[in-house]
Amino acid sequence: MFVTLKPHATEAEFAAVVEKIRSLGLTPHPITGTERRVVAVVGNTGSVEPEDFAAMPGVAEALRVSQPFKLVSREVREEDTVIDVGGVPIGGRAICVMAGPCSVESREQILEAAVAVKKAGATFLRGGAYKPRTSPYEFQGLREEGLKLLALAREQTGLKVVTEVMSTEAVPVVSEYADVLQVGARNMQNYALLERLGTCGKPVLLKRGLSATIKEWLMAAEYIVAKGNPRVALCERGIRTFETMTRNTLDINAVPVLKSLTHLPVIVDPSHGIGIRKHVPAIARAGIAAGADGIIVEVHPRPEKALSDGAQSLTPAEFEGLMRQVRVIAAAIERPIP
């Protein structure tokens, strides 16, 4: 349920609503928009009626939301969330570009990649230090050493760093080095991790699970926000279908559906979404055209030698070509790429 206050409701009226929610054993989550305030009521609202609030002074309306997600819903907050990452936004009019290798492999590799993607126009450097691998016998990442190399690349280029965190134990160390913490597809419903990220103080990039519905995905975001961290961006990276010619099936439908349901920024990952290098630019263009707020792209100085995901990683030159194409589409729909 959420309680919407009138545009000129007083502080006392607001406080009374909050107090009443608490007195019912529920948790109030006030959300301040530019024109009005809304208080989301979190907890089992089964026995509470909207009428209990609708009659209070200063209240415009009280509604039971039909969707199970609340804090991430556009019904609760109309304006787009813009996440400020040390001066660089995720969300809003500007298209955000994240790029870099699948895994951090060496000092030379990550610095070379960082310089290249910065030059082509990226503002975020991606790179895995902790790698979730299907097999226990595959390369699992450089771990803390990888985080240090990412921080070094940030120092040298000014790029912000986004990297995956795979366990609650690693949240402190990843938070120490990274600007944005990524949750991988396999961990989308790792609730212990989601709850821990709710109090980590860093923005989170939440990837969609391989067969997660849009509703489940938004509920996973709700876990993080409900624990106190509103800085969550969603990343569509392809779903699992019967098609075997492509690695995954990027769900382009999810982009406009999400933009309509939630105020959180939506990023698309064409690299995992199709998994074939030569087709990554077409999918990046489509994502922006459909209304995504940014893209995250795998770029490697020498894809043929990559320790992971070489088949879908672009060379720096290919990434420059992709950026030219994406800028044209973004300009056409009047969205700047800084």
Place this chain on the structure above:
Amino acid sequence: MFVTLKPHATEAEFAAVVEKIRSLGLTPHPITGTERRVVAVVGNTGSVEPEDFAAMPGVAEALRVSQPFKLVSREVREEDTVIDVGGVPIGGRAICVMAGPCSVESREQILEAAVAVKKAGATFLRGGAYKPRTSPYEFQGLREEGLKLLALAREQTGLKVVTEVMSTEAVPVVSEYADVLQVGARNMQNYALLERLGTCGKPVLLKRGLSATIKEWLMAAEYIVAKGNPRVALCERGIRTFETMTRNTLDINAVPVLKSLTHLPVIVDPSHGIGIRKHVPAIARAGIAAGADGIIVEVHPRPEKALSDGAQSLTPAEFEGLMRQVRVIAAAIERPIP
């Protein structure tokens, strides 16, 4: 297998290749490109070796194709197929726009729709006269009466007509009135129908089956082309996945994959692809941005009264808005919309 001739091979050299193929009990399908000729070898080529042809005069190379499709493959024909429909192209640089109601319902409805979509820039009128319906108790279309109304709309507007044919029996009557015959998703592997369309003399718009792989879809096109009709366009209209918020999941990945594998034109159907009116323009933009050669969109003068698919049909005003957005994307990638 296909045998590529040298750019300046003589007619006699070409004839010798064709003759040799026939002598092996196989069928030659000559394809004439702008620079060279290729002869596709159709039939069980298991016992034939490429070397049998490679040494012949005028032959550049002979290759066994790895993919099971041949005539529709870009390996066999490099240049894009452009289907000329009475002067209006499907395929090539120009983006083709098909629009109209799900079903032809009445004289007034189809004429009003035709005038509106023509005004907004469509060159094809779509509209179902024979409707495949999940239930035997639902509206099945006006049948021949519907075909006559489509022809009337063509007369009054100059739009070309694309409409579905559901059975071999109906091929003659639909061919009499329509410019392009559409095969619906449920009939993508109705081989009797595909073979019949191979000799119907009209272009075919072949929709992807609900759970068809890209390979199966191309093989369905191969059935039509192998019977003698090279004028086939492919239409991606969404696949079936676990997601329930959208009607289907438009497979945007299929667009660049198809453009790479086949020379046939690729159309996207955002209306069936997402099934939610307000999101149709976003998916149309994405389809064009990904490289599709055209779109097919459901437009109804009064969607709220439509006998079928009202929830995904645009009003004429909404379709005009979509066309403005699509023109901007098409212009950005330097593809004209006439």
Place this chain on the structure above:
Amino acid sequence: MFVTLKPHATEAEFAAVVEKIRSLGLTPHPITGTERRVVAVVGNTGSVEPEDFAAMPGVAEALRVSQPFKLVSREVREEDTVIDVGGVPIGGRAICVMAGPCSVESREQILEAAVAVKKAGATFLRGGAYKPRTSPYEFQGLREEGLKLLALAREQTGLKVVTEVMSTEAVPVVSEYADVLQVGARNMQNYALLERLGTCGKPVLLKRGLSATIKEWLMAAEYIVAKGNPRVALCERGIRTFETMTRNTLDINAVPVLKSLTHLPVIVDPSHGIGIRKHVPAIARAGIAAGADGIIVEVHPRPEKALSDGAQSLTPAEFEGLMRQVRVIAAAIERPIP
């Protein structure tokens, strides 16, 4: 909507109900059970109220059905449909066993297969004369010659013949030779074919489409029954999922769901359902244990030389082993295999 008459309603009361339905522009489908009569009301019942019938003499109740299928629904007919195929039943307590090669290849092959499956306990011989193949270049079946060989095998063994019909044009010739006409997965929503089978006078085995929902499948059966042919059996043959280790994913859940929703017999096809010879018996056992009324199994005298589906075909000896296992399961749940 359906109107249930009281157990002792008179003929005049029954006739009045039928007349009233007709007077409303709808079609009555009377169904006679052992205890009572039900009249299904077919057509657009949107403007008709159950109360219009409930007050009539002899009427027990009138209900709008929530599911879109009517004639195939257990709500309309409680007792199991038992299809009598010249004295051999499909449906009822006895488990029905259909077996034979994927394709009819030669006189020797089909006779050898027929004798073997008869000996092991099958009562139906399966075998394709018309083969739907993904590629136009693959073996398409012996066509009418194949039908004649099936009829010859019936003559020599007494087995009933079930074989696929792929087009409306072929319905007469297939009906001439076969006892049961099979609709393949790819044609499950070929409505022209379904309607034609509604008047063919032969029992129909309707396979589930590759990605058909249970509801769509029952609606496809409804098409046949609504046209006048109540002798339809359903065949679960596996659905398409992301799993690549097996050919399809046999949906075992569909068995009890169907047995609850419909009175039609349910057959499982473990051969296509898993597609791996050594695992066919396990899936056949599971199907019977779940409540299926029969199985259809691919058996070939020499699977390694089969022109199609060799990888999933059993040898006669393997089929005998399967039958022993299936008999044990059937006996355990007190269902005889004649």
Place this chain on the structure above:
Amino acid sequence: MFVTLKPHATEAEFAAVVEKIRSLGLTPHPITGTERRVVAVVGNTGSVEPEDFAAMPGVAEALRVSQPFKLVSREVREEDTVIDVGGVPIGGRAICVMAGPCSVESREQILEAAVAVKKAGATFLRGGAYKPRTSPYEFQGLREEGLKLLALAREQTGLKVVTEVMSTEAVPVVSEYADVLQVGARNMQNYALLERLGTCGKPVLLKRGLSATIKEWLMAAEYIVAKGNPRVALCERGIRTFETMTRNTLDINAVPVLKSLTHLPVIVDPSHGIGIRKHVPAIARAGIAAGADGIIVEVHPRPEKALSDGAQSLTPAEFEGLMRQVRVIAAAIERPIP
């Protein structure tokens, strides 16, 4: 790669093989069967040749395995793994029955459930103390209090306890109270958790992820075994498909495929697999008939009041009925239920 020793190889020969593997920078995992010993070679074996081992004394053969899983593979260990849980086996000829409520809700509820399922023949009590819920606002379980109640129920009934662990942090406390630790579908690829369970000293029941392939599932098991814990059982609980009439689609094909690929025990979960109370027994029967080593079933004293999964939970009386049916199937295939 794995190195198989001859039946009568000496200890010295065995030690030499192990030493050689270590000298190549790889890890040896000796597996002792009843007839022979096999040493699995774990690590990047790309540069090692089977011939390096095949010529050593006492070695029967050295083979590179085609599948990426090793320790869980039947190629490495032929005999079925039987997990001894304090005298009660999982795996082997006997069918293992686990039953109990979805969540532990109260002392009365869990004791009542335990007594009932024990009486009907279960040897394991299931019940969630930590509940993964799609929504952060739903009941999350009684946590440690729930574990204590499970231990109390074990004390009073002698049943072994299986319960879910959702995070690495909770592994110690769950290990303290439970006999078997369950990994839920959403955590199947939570690699930090899998690795932690590799050293927990307790048997693990690993559920299949919602859209996990069989190969990915076996690789997840491999993570646990590779870290030192060979006591892993697999639980098929249904996959996600397009079908909406059932909660999930139980993949019955997975049962024989797994029994062929791995030596680990395979349990089926008909409750989550179909999600409809009245159909749970049919799916339980099918699972056993297909070759599963056990079942896990949701049973609640009063399903209509359950805090979770009420729609698929059986009453104690219904569970007794299910057990009677399952015993009949198990007896038919000569597998005892103690």
